Amino acid sequence: MSVVFTRSFHASAAVSRGAKISIKPPVHHLYRYKKNILKPAFTKTLLTHPGSIESNKYVPKNTRVDRVVDHYNNTVASDMLLMGYVHEQSVRKGNKHRPWDFTSPYHLGRPAQPPRGPNKTPTKDVHPRTWKNIPAITKITINCTDPGTVLDHEKVINQKLLLQQITGCAAKEVRSRSNIMTWKLRKGYPMGAKVEITGEKISDFMTSLTELVLPRAIGFNGIRNSSGDRNGNIAFGLIPEDVKNFPEVEANQDAYLQMYGMHITIHTTAQADSEARALLSAFNFPFIGKEKHQGRS
DSSP states (O other): EEEEEHHHOOOOOTHHHTOOOOOOOOOOOEEEEEEEGHHHHHHHTTSOOOTTTTTTTTTOOSSOOOOOHIIIIIIEEEEEHHHHTTTOOOOOOOOOEEEOOOOOOGGTTTOOOOSSSSSSOOOOOOOOOOOOOOOEEEEEEEEEEEEEGGTOOHHHHHHHHHHHHSSSSEEEEOOSSEEEEEETTOOOOOOEEEEEEEEHHHHHHHHHHIIIIGGSSOOOOEETTTOOOOOSSSEEEEEHHTTTSSHHHTTGGOOOOOOOOOEEEEEEESSHEEEEEHHHHHTOOOOOOOOOOOOOO
């Protein structure tokens, strides 16, 4: 008689302890069965490939259609390829740090010179547009900081719960890296919370942000066309009154001690800020102001 272990998906809820919030995945328990007393139909099921729906080890993956990903694959990707393609384009070198020419003995051991121009931020090289480097959104970072949270752990917990409730991802505590006497802040003190959204959570957050929050925001007129870090990342902020428009917060405003503003950064694989703004505009992000072009050629 042989004994085989297999997996069964089971999750029990503690009803007597009250309702709680948890994003921990369910525990997969093991149960034992006797292989020699199984019916022939069950024996065939055990020998079936795990990728088949008839197998006892089959795990469904995509249970719903992601409208944001479907819109990107069917519409946005082809449009971005068409708009960014330039015939016989060559690689344009980015603005890099400049080495010293060592014409003086004082150049030895000195750090490299900053890039030329008014903007001292180095930029990456711009490669010709192909189907392999179409701009896409990789992750979204949300920061929620307040100088009043110094030495007040209850406010930090409140910020972490606020970010977790909105995004569905676990938030992390942010601590100061230096001493700021204006805020009475020392190195290592807690000053807020942050969260990184990746995977399927990006589509859920973008849908709530563009369809429910931003159209009802009072203090938000749009993202400036001059925004960007010259590497394809776009950032903007929301005031506390606009954060209340999230459906997860609007129905439970009394559960939070205080409402905080947020600083949202959308990270993309775009090689220029203009391409990143064009990508976000395809997902109904509003932009205002004069367009600031960052040439590709």
